[in-house]
Amino acid sequence: xxxxxxxxxxxxxxxxxxxxxxxxxxxxxxxxxxxxxxxxxxxxxxxxxxxxxxxxxxxxxxxxxxxxxxxxxxxxxxxxxxxxxxxxxxxxxxxxxxxxxxxxxxxxxxxxxxxxxxxxxxxxxxxxxxxxxxxxxxxxxxxxxxxxxxxxxxxxxxxxxxxxxxxxxxxxxxxxxxxxxxxxxxxxxxxxxxxxxxxxxxxxxxxxxxxxxxxxxxx
Numbered sequence: 001x002x003x004x005x006x007x008x009x010x011x012x013x014x015x016x017x018x019x020x021x022x023x024x025x026x027x028x029x030x031x032x033x034x035x036x037x038x039x040x041x042x043x044x045x046x047x048x049x050x051x052x053x054x055x056x057x058x059x060x061x062x063x064x065x066x067x068x069x070x071x072x073x074x075x076x077x078x079x080x081x082x083x084x085x086x087x088x089x090x091x092x093x094x095x096x097x098x099x100x101x102x103x104x105x106x107x108x109x110x111x112x113x114x115x116x117x118x119x120x121x122x123x124x125x126x127x128x129x130x131x132x133x134x135x136x137x138x139x140x141x142x143x144x145x146x147x148x149x150x151x152x153x154x155x156x157x158x159x160x161x162x163x164x165x166x167x168x169x170x171x172x173x174x175x176x177x178x179x180x181x182x183x184x185x186x187x188x189x190x191x192x193x194x195x196x197x198x199x200x201x202x203x204x205x206x207x208x209x210x211x212x213x214x215x216x217x218x219x
Contacts, residue, residue, distance in 0.1 A: 122163050122209040128200040130164040130210050139214060142190040146182030150218065154181040158214045160191045166205040168196040176211055187214040 132139055148154075156179035163171045170192050178184035191212055199208035 122207040123199065123201065124209060126199045126201040126206060126208050130162075130168065130196040130199040130208050132212070133168075133195045133197060136212070136214075139190050139194050139212065142193055143214065143216070144186050144190075145216065145218075146186055149179075149181035149183050149216065152181055153218065154179055154183060155217050156183070156215075158183055158187040158216065159211055160187050160214060161209055161211050162191050162194075162196070163207070163209050164196045164198060165207050166198050168198040170194065170196065171207075179216065183216050187216075190214065 159176040
């Protein structure tokens with residue numbers, strides 16, 4: 001038969017009651033503490049400590065000394081010619097023979113004088129300016145519109161300067177303002193093929209330069 005515990009020494013019998021009583025006492029003390037001491041005041045603590053001054057010293061920047069220049073290179077030795085290598089040089093007689101007859105030097109070749117043809121002067125403005133026979137329409141009829149200009153759709157006005165002599169013939173032409181795409185060359189060719197009524201000054205035919213506008217327009 002197993003032995004039974006003595007109720008006097010059994011701690012578990014009063015464990016539940018003791019726990020409940022201790023919880024109730026703790027709650028009562030906590031409620032009383034909040035009731036009689038609702039707020040707490042805090043005391044500020046001032047700490048007066050000595051202030052220390054920190055002196056900041058400027059640090060000097062160290063300069064790196066430049067390296068000294070390298071020493072100059074030694075000269076390259078050059079071998080001097082020795083006496084054995086040199087050959088004897090024979091010096092001819094330098095005395096002048098006064099009795100020797102010397103022929104006169106040949107005459108210099110005759111230089112052909114180049115006659116520069118002076119370009120005839122053309123008047124810029126006269127009493128009667130040159131007029132193309134058939135008018136500007138006659139020049140326009142000689143124009144061959146370049147295919148490149150047609151495909152590119154190039155249109156505009158070309159200004160050509162014609163130099164007309166006393167007979168009304170065009171000596172030369174110059175381009176003043178062009179539009180490109182072959183139109184400039186076509187205009188200059190048409191003006192060069194045109195016959196003019198010569199310009200006159202005081203009733204006399206003279207050489208005159210005249211500017212001619214030529215229109216290129218696609219139809």
